[in-house]
């Protein structure tokens with residue numbers, strides 16, 4: 001990434017980060033009998049593409065100045081990833097935790113997060129492309145829609161130019177470059193680059209940072225404070241949060257196991273390919 005011209009004061013970025021169960025460590029205990037995820041059986045990690053999103057924000061700050069604020073909506077344990085973000089270079093961290101948010105589907109999640117982001121008045125918002133547990137990739141674009149920000153998905157590079165960002169995005173067959181007026185929201189993929197390592201001095205500084213909920217209800221002082229927000233703090237309408245604000249109905253969850261079957265060798269000739277196409281059309285796989 002090469003950042004061109006910034007602007008005086010730099011850019012204020014908000015990064016939405018989520019703590020997720022490590023789905024690479026799935027074992028026999030990972031699913032409950034009712035088909036839902038047994039979160040207790042899986043280690044909780046920083047959602048991989050949210051690490052890339054944080055790196056994007058830190059690069060903009062490094063090259064143009066400004067601030068980076070991270071926000072997560074989740075249980076108090078999610079403060080682990082907020083501390084990691086502070087140790088890597090974020091300036092401020094917020095935990096949005098509230099019983100009123102329990103049961104939120106992507107619509108309610110993006111509404112609550114959009115209200116938190118709105119209250120922070122950012123120039124740039126970064127999300128991961130997708131969370132590895134819910135896997136919908138809906139939350140980032142839904143936040144943008146609610147804030148009336150442009151949404152740029154699949155970000156793999158960004159340059160700043162005054163009140164505009166020039167985004168390089170993956171379009172599958174190559175890349176596209178978009179010039180977008182700020183404020184704007186970007187969803188970031190692993191092609192952006194790895195999150196930088198934690199800084200040793202920041203590790204020492206933030207290892208005792210806590211949210212009030214982790215500290216007997218008392219907010220630690222100064223740099224050690226992780227901000228804590230409720231749905232009401234960010235002006236949410238109760239009927240748009242949690243179960244009340246979630247129209248999604250999950251009818252059934254099934255565990256799909258793909259097993260290898262028979263295979264057929266096709267000759268690398270025109271006749272071989274024509275035969276394969278006819279077969280696929282005959283059994284309606286294509287056509």
Ligand SMILES: Cc1cc2nc3c(=O)[nH]c(=O)nc-3n(C[C@H](O)[C@H](O)[C@H](O)COP(=O)(O)OP(=O)(O)OC[C@H]3O[C@@H](n4cnc5c(N)ncnc54)[C@H](O)[C@@H]3O)c2cc1C
Nearest residue numbers: 016073103105106109127128130131134135136137138139
């Ligand atoms: C009916 C229903 C009920 C549910 N109930 C619960 C529940 O009770 N408890 C629960 O934990 N989940 C619940 N979920 C799951 C929850 O809705 C999703 O985890 C959440 O909406 C995010 O969607 P996703 O994982 O697909 O994220 P994606 O859309 O794949 O995420 C994209 C990006 O958005 C950002 N993002 C997403 N979620 C968060 C977050 N929480 N904080 C910060 N940034 C975020 C990240 O940058 C992420 O990379 C429920 C889902 C449904 C459908």
